[in-house]
Amino acid sequence: MKQSRRNFLKFAGISAAGLCLTPAAGALASGKAHPIVNKAHLKAKRWAMVIDTRKLNTKEQIEKLADACHHWHNVPKIPTNQDIKWLWDASYSESFPEQENNHMAEELEERRFPLLCNHCEHPPCVRVCPTKATFQRADHIVAMDYHRCIGCRYCMAACPFGARSFNFMDPRLHLDMDNLNMKFPTRMRGVVEKCNFCVEKLAEGELPVCVTKSEGAIVFGDLTDPNSPVREVLRKDFTIRRKPELGTEPGVYYII
């Protein structure tokens, strides 16, 4: 029997018998400690992102970030309109349709804008999910539990930002199986997926993949902390968010 399993059974036996526990074991049993939490993991009350579109605005630049994100999360490349996207690019009018006017600066009309799930403060996708497969964490990241997703796609209909993709076909058939990231699960046919603000990276004490790759054009941090990097840039520069009139309160800001 493996040592860890033997230790667990010993611990379980002691607990079940209601016998005296050591202070450490007592803390575990009472829920005051958790054995698998990485001490380095990054925490926030409300994670948010600020994208400087003066520095990051070409198709090539955004594709580089999308490739890195998609490779890390084993997102398949499907050469049809059923492609899966976590991070993609769009024009100003597609990104901010209600904030467009007739005579915009040409330079702005030519820019491409990186889009992703906004990790909204009031996410309609979470409200409509019948199985709670999509849920909001305490740090306001909107996450997915693929095992609970029944593929009803209510979340896709509810998201006003087109941030979710449905696996119409088996994504594993469109992945380079020799080049998988073994640290992130692959998905199956019939589930919905989207950007997760790289929760698995935060848990390891690292920033999201696109933030690291952006060479300073994307800033990430705690919106509730006045000293965080996001608050610092928000204080300095004019920013807009997507579809603010809907009241979802996106957690992604754009410096224009």
Ligand code: SF4
């Ligand atoms: S952008 Fe869409 S998928 Fe993301 S949290 Fe908001 S409503 Fe949900």
Ligand code: SF4
């Ligand atoms: S935060 Fe992570 S999952 Fe979301 S787009 Fe960036 S790299 Fe991809």
